[in-house]
Amino acid sequence: MQAVILAAGMGNRLGKYTKNNTKCMLEINGTTLIERDLDALAANGIPRCVIVVGYQxxxxxxxxxxxxxxxxxxYVSNDVYDKTNNIYSLWLAKDWLLKDDTILLESDLIFENRIISDLLHDPEPTLAVVDLYQSWMDGTVVxxxxxKVITNFIPKKFFDYQERHTYYKTVNIYKFSREFLVESYVPFLEAxxxxMGKNEYYEQVLRVITTLEKNELKAFCLSGQKWYEIDDAxxxxxxxxxxxxxxxxKLSRMSKRFGGYWxxxxxxDYCYLVNPYFPTPVMLNEMKSSFHDLISEYPSGLNVQNLLAGKMFSIDEEQILTGNGAAELIRSLDASLxxxxxxxxxxFNEYPESLPSHQIVPLFPADMQYGLSELLRWTEQCDNLLLIxxxxxxxxxxxKNDVIRLLDKMKDTGKTLVLDExxxxxxxxxxxxxxxxxDVIDSYPNLVLIKSISKSYGVPGIRLGVLASSNSTLIKKARKSLSIWNINSFGEFFLQIIGKYRKDYALACSQIIGERERFKILLEKTGLFKVYPSQANYFLCKLTMPITARALAKTLLADHNIFIKDLTGKKGIDGTSWVRIAVRNGSDNDRFISTINTIKGTIE
Incomplete structure (x- = not known):
């Protein structure tokens, strides 16, 4: 067994990172791609590697x-790397391909070493490594x-998104038997x-071979092994x-991304908080059906968005503002309070970060729990109160009745309640x-209501939130901070059609409530957490065994690909034993509990 690595390309899309070096010399966490490739091959006993070189x-x-x-x-040199594609690079190495069984891979990949090991131990002589297609992938699919026979190679121009559930992405790692190379691939490569010329791709040859009656190319389907193709920054x-x-x-870097985890x-993702049961497939299909119009047309201005939000919540359009997520509206409070x-x-950090520090009166409840009596006492210390x-x-x-009593007290004393629901x-x-x-808004001009639609309705990607109040002065000041086009067309369309799905939404919320109670019992049974009562779609938990929140979060992410919220260092959190855990759907939560039980076994 030998290996062939294609490494002649320029990697122009990487910009400054490949300005003076070939793509495979790119460093990922201090180690070049070519070193990672060669380490994986050497660790599996490959005696010879042929590298097709070109640029730099x-x-x-x-x-x-x-x-x-x-x-x-x-080394095999492609001296016209800037005028050819990878079919020519591989053609230049054809004499080497005829000598032995071969692992072929491209040099812009990063992957777990075990992929090579698993590939070598598979008894099938000729295999293409593939992975079930996901939205982040690009390039040739099969x-x-x-x-496990590959029946068709589908290049980009023939990609049909309606069929994507049937597609596998080629990882660009192959195992070819010498017999396959001698009798099929190399002859077809030359022909x-x-x-067709030098400006084609070697996958096209494989595509031709899959049409033959004697098709020896099978798929080696990955099952969770990590890999990534690096084309740009x-x-x-x-x-x-x-x-x-x-x-x-790794945990620090992931935490600083604030999303994009797809x-x-x-x-x-047990860190960020969404509704896993909404929108329904029917609602999503309605949004998909209007995709072209939504992406190619301007959204309406803020007046129309407020009209739609008012319709959604049955509130006067003059008393409600629509934001690009609740975070945008929270930031507008600085000028209003x-x-x-x-x-x-x-x-929630967005609130204290939106206010000057000298304006904040910090309030710390005992053991994270508080009720009306504490709130009434706290109102004596400040001009306004934030309640999430x-x-x-x-x-x-x-x-609700207690919040109304609080509002009555604050109204009498001329104080404003900012209530995040x-x-x-x-x-x-x-x-x-x-x-x-x-009725409530009209009765209490000292009330400012905020709600994140993104979280509760399960649509964080379209960024929606609302702020409502009968305090016209506050509304006018907050509105000045908003752009006329702060909501995109997808958000507007959501507001337009949500009324048809109220019953589905109510059912989705009831599903969360039921799953929350089941999940709470399971979390407590692990013996690793003290689980605090919650009426939201997450739990505040305190670790009860000798492991820190940071250590648990690191282990979950690094070893099990699960991301939780480590609360260490958050203002109001005392010690290093606190985490927040979201409520996801039943199957995800079962996997989480199984993982926690595994980790617990290493602590005891």
Whole structure:
């Protein structure tokens, strides 16, 4: 067995990273791609590696040499790398292909070493490594039958998104038997190159071979092994997180991304808070059907968005503002609230970060729990009070009647209550506990209501939130900070059609409530957590065994691809034993519990 690595390309899309070096010399966390490739091959006993070089080839040759950890290195030069594609690079190495069984791979890949090991141990002589297609992938895909035979190579221009559930992405790692190379691939490679020229791709030859009656090419389907193809700076950034060996650094990097986790295959996000049961497939299909119009047309201005939000919540359009997520509206409060603001800690960071520090009166409940009596006492210390209900991250809940009593007291003393109800729909008593109603708003001009639609309705990608108040002066000041086009067309369309799906949404919230109670019991049974009561779609938990929150979060991410919220260092959190855990759907939560039980076994 030998290996062939294609490394002649220029990597123009990587910009400054490949300005003076070939693509495979790109470093990921301090180690070049070519070193990673060669390490994987050498670790599996490959005696010889043929590298096809081109752009800045001398840098690569000087760096690697002719022997790498006991593996012979041979170079084949593509001197017209800037005028050809990879079919010509592989054609230049055809004489080497005829000598032995061969592992073929491209040099812009980063992957787990075990992929090579698993490939070599598979008894099938000729295999293409493939992975079930996901939205972050790009390039050639294939279709595979029940016998793992590759039945079709589908290039980009023939990609059909309606069929993507049947596609597998080629990882660009192959195992070819010498017999296959001699009798099929190399002859077809020479014929195809002669007929079609040097500016084609070697996968096209494989595509032709799959049409033959004697098709020997089978799929080696990955099952969770990590890999990534690096074409541009964003790919580099993602790869540095995926393949970070320092678990502490990996957790820090992941935490600083604040989302975009769909680019990280298979990761379970227990940090960010959404509704896993909504939108329904029917609603999503309605949005998909209007995709072309939504992406090609301007959205309406803020007046129309406020009209739609008012319709959604049955509130006068002059008393409601629509934001690009609740975070945008929270930031607008800085110019709207006068005097000191009582903030219950720990809190959602957007609130204290939106206010000048001298304006904040910090309030610390005992053991993360508080009720009406504490709130009434705190109002004596400040001009305004912020209440997140249910609270984030504690899940603490104040019943509606108590909030009304609080409002009455604050109204009498001329104080404003900022009430965030982003998670109120997950309350066991349902939406009846919400103060988002015209009557309440009209009765209490000292009330500012905020709600994140992104979280409760499960649409964080379209970024929606609302702020409502009958205080016209406050509304006008907050509005000045908003752009006329702060909501995109997808958000507008959501507001337009949500009324048809109210019953589905209510059912989704009831599913969360049921799963939350089941998940709480399972979390407590692990013996690893003290689980605090919650009326939201997450739990505040204190670790009860000798492991820190940081250590647990690192282990979950590095070893199990699960991301939780480590609360260490958050204002109002005392010690290093606190985490917040989201409520996902039943199957995800079962996997989480199984993983926790595994980790617990290593602690005891």
């Amino acid at each position: 080839k001398q840098n690569l040759i000087d760096f690697v040499g002719t022997n790498y950890k006991g593996m012979e290195i041979v 279709q595979v039958n029940n016998q 195809y190159s002669t007929a 964003q790919d580099r950034d993602i790869a540095e997180v995926m393949f970070c060996d320092d678990s502490d650094e 680019r990280f295959p298979g990761m379970l 006068k005097g000191s603001v009582g903030v219950v800690y720990p809190s 209900n249910p609270d984030n991250p504690s899940g603490n809940f104040i019943p 982003s998670f109120i729909d997950f309350c066991s008593l349902g939406a009846s506990e919400s103060l988002f109603s015209q």
